Amino acid sequence: MTDTAALAKEREQLFRDLFSGKTPKRVPVTNPATLEFAIQYYGEDLAEAQWDLTKAESALDKFCHEFPTDTTPIGSIRPPAYYQLLGSKAIVMGSGGFMQHPEVMGMFPEEYDDFIAAPYDFIIETIMPRLYTELDTDPHKKAMVLAKALQAHLDDYAFIGQMRARVNAKYGLVSPAVALTEAPFDFLADFIRSFKGISSDLRRIPDKVSAACEAVLPLMFKKGKLPNTEMLGYSFLPLHMAPYIRNTDFEKFYWPTFKKLVEALAEAGYNVQLFIEHDWMRYLDFLYELPENTIMRFEYGDPRVVAEKLGKKHIISGFYPITLLQTGTREQCIEKAKELLDIMAPYGKYWFQGDKSIISTDKTGNTAKNLRAVLEYVMENGTY
């Protein structure tokens, strides 16, 4: 076995141990910066390199070489061809080239009953053409649009897969597979009714909101499944709305189907990673109830309190404040990493990740310098 193959094997074992609740040999490290960051850092134009991913490969290669990490630093890149061919409103490119999800509404409040009766049909027939406007046409043209978009999507992802395989082979990195899904209430907010819409619905038509969450639960389960339970990976749920609603609303609308979803995925043998966006400190007792070894990447909160409440049962990650890399000194940045290791590592299930993803470079260049120093520090000192 070559050195890099052995290294990849060792890294895979780190994550297999971590995900099964066994203390790994050392703290696994994921570089919080994504391919978008690497593209800009190594001087490529972000918009252009996303259209022509061959321009991203040398950036990715250098990035893997210069910034220590255990997992391939690609992140959730969204090549724009697919979205443009579909006429997407749900995912669009900003002027700086970064693909993002603006507030969209795929369904009007008076349509809840139809949605609840047959959510999949309603999504395909009514919501998709609203959010992906090129699908708003006759069936023949729609078939052509879908064929073109899917071809572009498959081409881009095939290239990303090959590029990933090449850097993994060269640097001994691993890429846990990801099946993206959402808590039912989040799915309703993000793509169906909008943040604004759902905030009014839960006061005006609460029973319909609950029924809609139940209706999409089977779809969210299906979407969260990896091809098999043996592969290294996880179902990934970026959690969105809970911090923005009252506790009583959380208990009534968000929690019941979210809990069922995580339990069903765990029961079926999948690891589950939650990206716990914003402030969930008032919901820690709920998070405790989720199946053992749920991976919880935190954006916000008091790491000490989270570790005490959840550290024995669950796999805790995140918390490293990436904006500090831009504004802090090298010493402050390393001190913060040390502080988190001191709090988390004693529980034996800590995974080093950022509180958010780093998607852009900054003018001063501090982010890159400090990021490298922090990654080197955690790689060397990440013992349990």
Place this chain on the structure above:
Amino acid sequence: MDLQLLTKAVGDLDEPKVLGMLKEFAASNPTAEETAAVVSACQKGMTIVGDLFDAKEYFVGDLIFAGELLSSAIAILKPVMGGEETVNTGKIILATVEGDLHDIGKNIFKSMSEAAGFAVYDLGIDTPPNAFVEKIKEVQPQIVGLSGVLTLALDSMKNTVQAINDAGLRNGVKIIIGGNPVTEEACKMIGADAYTTNAAEGVKICQGWVS
């Protein structure tokens, strides 16, 4: 019309009650003075909403609904409001900065500052520094609000403040930044006067500046 009851209903975000009371009021052919008192009672109700947000009894979703409620209320009251201009607390130019398309936080801040009597000039999303500069020249606001969710917004905020500086307009305005990635350190780095991740607090800061 029991104004205290109206204020309480707005604070409770009791939409059927608020809209019911206002429709009845509008149908009673009120004077401009009576209408002004009702508008003021609604504004007091919005202050309660802000206080409950500070007390962590309400959250962002409730603020969004409060904005909806206020728009419905104003739609009912407009026909009986009379023609005279309402006195503005001050002028704010507001936008999501360049590169960022997120506007939920900006819109909440907008509806809350309008409820507090500010005239808000909303430049939308993904707004280049130059657009801020031009609008400042045009309307001469006391306050400029920069909003963003993505971390890349921090650099855009810095560029925007720099552009305002370069245009010689910095001394005439207070600048507040808001959104998920802003911190005290980011505020210093950007050169803004204040930062907040809390729209209600942001409105209070702005009120402090113009009082």
